[in-house]
Amino acid sequence: MESNQTDWFSVVLGFATVLVLLVFIGWLSGRILGVKRGFFRAMLAGLVGFVAGATLIAIQFGSNEIKDLSDIWALGLGFFSYVLVVTLLASVAIDAIARPRSQRRRLRIPHPIRWIRERLAIASRVRDIATSARRNGLAGRRITTAGLSTPEGARALRRTLEDAGGILVKFGQIASTREDLLPDIVTIELGNLRASVPGLPYDEVVAVIETELHAPLSDFFTYFDSEPLAAASIGVTHRATLLDGREVIVKVQRPGVEQTVRRDGRVLIWAADQLQRRSESAQRIGVGALARELVSGIEEELDFTRELANNQAIRRTRSDDEGVYIPEVFTDISTRRVLVMEEVNGKPVSDTAAVAVTGVPPATLAGNLLDSFLAQVLTDGVYHADPHPGNVLVDTEGMLYFIDFGAVGYLDPVTLEGLQQLAIGFSMRDPSVIARGVRRLAGQAGDDIDIASMEFDLGVALTDVQGGGFDPNALSEVVRVLNRHGIAAPQALTVLARAVLTLDGTLRMIDHSFRMGPAASARMNNLVIATELNPRDQMMGELVRALPVLRSMPQLTEDIALQARSGRLTLRVDRWSGSDGHRLDQWISRILFATIGAVGLVASAMLLIAAGLSPNEQVAIYLRIIGFVGIVLSTGMQLRVVARIVSRRDPNDEI
Numbered sequence: 001m002e003s004n005q006t007d008w009f010s011v012v013l014g015f016a017t018v019l020v021l022l023v024f025i026g027w028l029s030g031r032i033l034g035v036k037r038g039f040f041r042a043m044l045a046g047l048v049g050f051v052a053g054a055t056l057i058a059i060q061f062g063s064n065e066i067k068d069l070s071d072i073w074a075l076g077l078g079f080f081s082y083v084l085v086v087t088l089l090a091s092v093a094i095d096a097i098a099r100p101r102s103q104r105r106r107l108r109i110p111h112p113i114r115w116i117r118e119r120l121a122i123a124s125r126v127r128d129i130a131t132s133a134r135r136n137g138l139a140g141r142r143i144t145t146a147g148l149s150t151p152e153g154a155r156a157l158r159r160t161l162e163d164a165g166g167i168l169v170k171f172g173q174i175a176s177t178r179e180d181l182l183p184d185i186v187t188i189e190l191g192n193l194r195a196s197v198p199g200l201p202y203d204e205v206v207a208v209i210e211t212e213l214h215a216p217l218s219d220f221f222t223y224f225d226s227e228p229l230a231a232a233s234i235g236v237t238h239r240a241t242l243l244d245g246r247e248v249i250v251k252v253q254r255p256g257v258e259q260t261v262r263r264d265g266r267v268l269i270w271a272a273d274q275l276q277r278r279s280e281s282a283q284r285i286g287v288g289a290l291a292r293e294l295v296s297g298i299e300e301e302l303d304f305t306r307e308l309a310n311n312q313a314i315r316r317t318r319s320d321d322e323g324v325y326i327p328e329v330f331t332d333i334s335t336r337r338v339l340v341m342e343e344v345n346g347k348p349v350s351d352t353a354a355v356a357v358t359g360v361p362p363a364t365l366a367g368n369l370l371d372s373f374l375a376q377v378l379t380d381g382v383y384h385a386d387p388h389p390g391n392v393l394v395d396t397e398g399m400l401y402f403i404d405f406g407a408v409g410y411l412d413p414v415t416l417e418g419l420q421q422l423a424i425g426f427s428m429r430d431p432s433v434i435a436r437g438v439r440r441l442a443g444q445a446g447d448d449i450d451i452a453s454m455e456f457d458l459g460v461a462l463t464d465v466q467g468g469g470f471d472p473n474a475l476s477e478v479v480r481v482l483n484r485h486g487i488a489a490p491q492a493l494t495v496l497a498r499a500v501l502t503l504d505g506t507l508r509m510i511d512h513s514f515r516m517g518p519a520a521s522a523r524m525n526n527l528v529i530a531t532e533l534n535p536r537d538q539m540m541g542e543l544v545r546a547l548p549v550l551r552s553m554p555q556l557t558e559d560i561a562l563q564a565r566s567g568r569l570t571l572r573v574d575r576w577s578g579s580d581g582h583r584l585d586q587w588i589s590r591i592l593f594a595t596i597g598a599v600g601l602v603a604s605a606m607l608l609i610a611a612g613l614s615p616n617e618q619v620a621i622y623l624r625i626i627g628f629v630g631i632v633l634s635t636g637m638q639l640r641v642v643a644r645i646v647s648r649r650d651p652n653d654e655i
Contacts, residue, residue, distance in 0.1 A: 175294060327342040346401050348394075381412070441490055
């Protein structure tokens with residue numbers, strides 16, 4: 001009995017010793033290589049080193065009898081050296097095969113039940129969509145110019161999205177505005193998507209409002225219509241009356257819509273990635289990036305406070321526009337899931353009868369809408385980025401209303417100045433002015449633009465643009481030219497290009513003969529050239545910015561002249577004074593470090609050879625010990641450099 005206990009104790013003690021040794025060797029190898037690895041990778045490398053070390057030491061010593069303490073030292077040192085060297089090699093190999101994770105990423109263990117439920121929901125959703133795709137003839141159709149870009153293919157896609165319902169309809173509606181990426185026949189068909197979404201039960205609407213506002217419904221409204229005014233995939237809208245008698249529209253987010261967006265978003269991204277891997281046409285379109293952009297846009301719309309801030313930003317500057325009104329959003333009773341906005345008695349401008357009953361000429365209505373949009377873009381730098389016909393209402397007096405501020409474009413001062421220069425260049429039909437505006441829009445990437453080549457390409461593009469800088473084709477041509485020069489178009493420019501294309505369609509619905517390009521060109525002479533880019537104001541602005549430099553110029557000129565007369569004027573160009581110099585120093589250090597390691601390996605090998613040839617056993621033992629230690633250290637130095645290269649650490653890190 002005692003013998004069995006002793007055996008078990010020996011096994012446990014041996015296992016614990018081996019485990020401690022593996023942890024220590026794994027930690028030590030990471031310190032020597034100068035890289036951080038996960039626990040399991042370190043343990044795997046240590047295990048490989050332990051097994052290899054035990055095998056090598058067994059081969060070396062074989063059945064040799066251990067005679068004295070020196071043999072024990074030689075055996076232990078040899079075993080440890082073999083284990084450490086093999087562990088270092090295994091660590092580098094593992095890191096080369098499986099790149100080390102970033103230190104910032106943390107292992108997140110999801111809730112198992114929730115994780116399984118989400119995966120099952122996604123799988124069920126994919127199955128439903130696949131069934132609908134087969135039923136509508138979309139499954140098996142190749143996503144190419146000859147596939148979806150046919151009336152049958154586009155119609156199959158639209159019907160599949162309608163059958164799928166929910167957020168996928170919203171995705172399709174947003175995709176219908178992407179004329180810059182998708183073929184016209186696809187965007188036109190997707191524009192016919194109908195979201196037949198039922199309203200929410202009245203009790204659920206009240207529950208959401210009272211939860212968000214932390215008070216009964218009667219504390220805010222004297223009247224609340226139980227029937228929804230409209231229902232969409234994200235929320236529903238109801239008419240109501242405030243305590244002070246003002247009539248409002250209350251937009252309420254659907255419960256659980258965030259989970260629905262997350263589920264359908266994952267399905268859409270997965271499907272887009274599959275298409276992009278299998279289709280060259282999908283790769284050219286950038287279906288994967290488009291899907292992620294659509295999902296990101298929907299996720300932003302889920303936060304109604306963003307729409308509130310967007311509304312305030314435009315309303316603050318556009319309150320005096322002729323014929324255009326921005327409804328007020330009530331900040332004190334609006335939250336992330338509830339939005340209360342002033343009610344306007346209008347109908348979408350797509351309603352031909354509603355436009356005709358106003359008595360205002362359609363050309364005047366379209367002109368007022370265009371004037372407001374141009375002022376938003378070129379003067380304010382904040383504009384409604386989704387002016388489709390459903391987001392522009394008209395009342396019986398001819399007043400136009402912008403609604404739904406979920407999508408708003410913001411232009412920083414540099415981008416705004418570049419757009420203004422672009423607009424003037426198109427109005428003047430001068431490729432050189434347009435090229436300089438494009439260069440400003442491109443930011444740092446603009447430094448690499450070949451201006452002469454850019455001017456030629458833009459000159460060719462001008463032949464396809466009939467109007468000024470806000471011709472529907474103008475900004476799209478600029479984006480295409482940038483892509484041909486290998487420069488990604490700034491997001492601000494692509495968002496504006498989509499908004500311009502959308503607005504052009506809205507203006508044509510108001511007045512079928514209205515042409516946005518020529519109309520915008522005529523208006524911008526007064527809006528941009530006479531105000532923001534007046535030559536005198538521009539010159540004064542540049543002088544003010546340059547004033548600190550101009551004030552120091554006389555002193556600098558005098559100092560240079562004095563040094564030139566005294567023969568002390570020198571010109572020095574230090575190519576390696578910045579980050580390039582530091583990077584060069586690091587590479588030189590690595591080369592020297594590796595060279596020293598290589599010399600150490602050669603010297604250690606020579607010591608081991610000398611130990612084997614030495615007739616004095618005592619001297620041979622010392623030479624062997626020094627040689628083994630030298631090999632371990634030199635190998636560690638060499639592998640440290642290799643590990644840094646494999647892991648691609650910051651070149652500014654120390655060796």
